[in-house]
Amino acid sequence: MTDDRRTPRTPDQGGITWQWVPVRLDLHRRLTETPEGGVVVTSAGAEAERERILKLIREQSVPALYTTGDHNLRLMVPVHIQGEVTHVARADASGELSLGGELGEFMETILAFPGLEYASWQTGDGLSHAPSAVAMFEGSARSVRHALGSVRPQGWFEMAPSGDRWIVVTCEFYEDLLALVDELPRRAVVLDTDGEHRAATFCPSVGEPVSLAWGPVRGAVATYPSDSPAGALQSEIAGQEEAEVREAARTRAVENLTKAFGLDDVGARRLEKYAADDNGRYAPESVLQLLGLSDLPAKVIDGRKSLSDQPGYEKFDPSAESEDAPDPVSDLHASVRLSETVRRGGWALATAAGVGLGAWILRRKR
Numbered sequence: 001m002t003d004d005r006r007t008p009r010t011p012d013q014g015g016i017t018w019q020w021v022p023v024r025l026d027l028h029r030r031l032t033e034t035p036e037g038g039v040v041v042t043s044a045g046a047e048a049e050r051e052r053i054l055k056l057i058r059e060q061s062v063p064a065l066y067t068t069g070d071h072n073l074r075l076m077v078p079v080h081i082q083g084e085v086t087h088v089a090r091a092d093a094s095g096e097l098s099l100g101g102e103l104g105e106f107m108e109t110i111l112a113f114p115g116l117e118y119a120s121w122q123t124g125d126g127l128s129h130a131p132s133a134v135a136m137f138e139g140s141a142r143s144v145r146h147a148l149g150s151v152r153p154q155g156w157f158e159m160a161p162s163g164d165r166w167i168v169v170t171c172e173f174y175e176d177l178l179a180l181v182d183e184l185p186r187r188a189v190v191l192d193t194d195g196e197h198r199a200a201t202f203c204p205s206v207g208e209p210v211s212l213a214w215g216p217v218r219g220a221v222a223t224y225p226s227d228s229p230a231g232a233l234q235s236e237i238a239g240q241e242e243a244e245v246r247e248a249a250r251t252r253a254v255e256n257l258t259k260a261f262g263l264d265d266v267g268a269r270r271l272e273k274y275a276a277d278d279n280g281r282y283a284p285e286s287v288l289q290l291l292g293l294s295d296l297p298a299k300v301i302d303g304r305k306s307l308s309d310q311p312g313y314e315k316f317d318p319s320a321e322s323e324d325a326p327d328p329v330s331d332l333h334a335s336v337r338l339s340e341t342v343r344r345g346g347w348a349l350a351t352a353a354g355v356g357l358g359a360w361i362l363r364r365k366r
Contacts, residue, residue: 016080016099018089018233023075023107025053046071056110057221062100063091063230065237067216076218078233079103095228133192134297134307135169135177136162137184141312144169147183148316151176156317160310162294170300170307191284191297197238200284202257210256212287213246214280215239250275261291 027046050073057064057075065076078089080099090100100106137144144159144167155172157180162168171177174192181188181203188203197215204210218239224230234240241249254275258268270290277283285298299305307313 016097018078018080018097020076020237021079021086021103023077025073025075025110027071027073049073053110054221060088060100060106060109061090061092062088062106062221063097063224063234064221065218065234065240066221067218067239076237077103077106089230089233091222091224091228091230093224095224095230097229097233132194132301133170133174133177133190134301135181135191136189136294136297137167137169137180138165138186138188139167139184141167141314143167143184143186144180145314145316147180151179151183153179153316153318156315156319158307158313158315160307160313162296162310166294168294168296168300168307168310189288189293189297191301193301194238198280198284200287202260204260210253210260212250212253212257212275212284213238214277214283217241217243217246257287257291263290 027049050068053073054066063078067074080087080089086103088100088103088106090098092098141159141161148157153171153173153176155176157169157171157176159167159169169177169180171180177190181190185205187205190199190201190203190209192199192201197213199211199213201209201211216239218237220234220240224234226232226235254268254272257263258271261267263271267290271287274283274286274290281302282298285295285302288295288298296305296310300307308315
């Protein structure tokens with residue numbers, strides 16, 4: 001089993017902090033050598049194994065989510081950590097949460113289920129409380145600095161120019177980035193991810209944001225009332241919409257972006273192709289290029305470029321103040337007063353997701 005790495009979550013009920021841990025189960029496989037010397041991997045009852053695993057998890061009352069692969073079952077399991085012990089969450093029929101057994105024991109129960117065979121199980125990186133995000137704003141660095149003075153962010157901000165008319169911004173807290181989207185009156189693009197899902201959200205200066213999302217469709221082992229603790233916990237994770245709903249949203253987004261950016265028929269077909277990319281790893285970058293925008297945000301959130309390496313890079317960090325050092329926030333506000341000019345940080349790629357990700361822009365631009 002790999003290192004069990006997790007990330008913090010916000011307290012739920014009774015002061016219990018829940019967080020999501022990815023778990024992958026490798027299902028029973030058969031390897032067959034071909035006459036040419038190659039190897040063909042086929043599943044050996046994988047579908048039946050998946051169904052029995054999901055049934056067992058449902059019987060254990062764990063509000064997990066899942067994605068199916070050819071030879072594996074990928075779970076998202078909510079857990080709570082007490083010292084060295086990791087407890088899985090349990091949920092009753094009404095969606096009330098409680099502490100269940102230890103994660104390892106829970107998985108061993110699944111592994112020991114009669115008639116099932118597995119190669120292994122392992123955990124991966126957990127999801128952060130806020131999805132990774134990078135935004136790009138139309139305007140100048142001065143206008144972004146001015147807006148930061150009004151937003152008064154809780155965490156650090158980084159920014160660098162991208163061409164003559166756009167500024168790329170990352171920050172510590174997703175909510176701060178969303179507040180900046182609301183504060184600036186110009187167009188903006190937000191790329192975000194939860195590590196598996198990706199989104200690119202285009203915010204006009206007036207009107208509703210338009211989002212394109214990529215990533216696998218997840219299912220819930222069991223569903224709960226949306227206003228219950230378990231329902232709210234599950235809603236944090238992306239990709240749970242029905243395939244038909246996702247396709248309809250994608251079609252509307254392509255139509256809206258085609259009109260907004262004046263694409264011709266060839267461009268519209270290319271945009272439709274990028275939007276339908278099941279993997280979507282480089283789709284946000286391709287979409288930005290097609291729309292005539294800088295692809296720097298996609299490269300930054302994908303880890304292929306660092307914002308700090310870009311010409312004109314600046315960083316503002318309210319937490320960096322000390323008695324012997326100048327206050328960067330005060331300096332920023334003073335700069336704004338003198339010149340008077342003037343929430344979502346990958347793979348994560350634009351990645352988009354769930355949590356609705358890109359669609360998490362809850363505030364309407366006006």
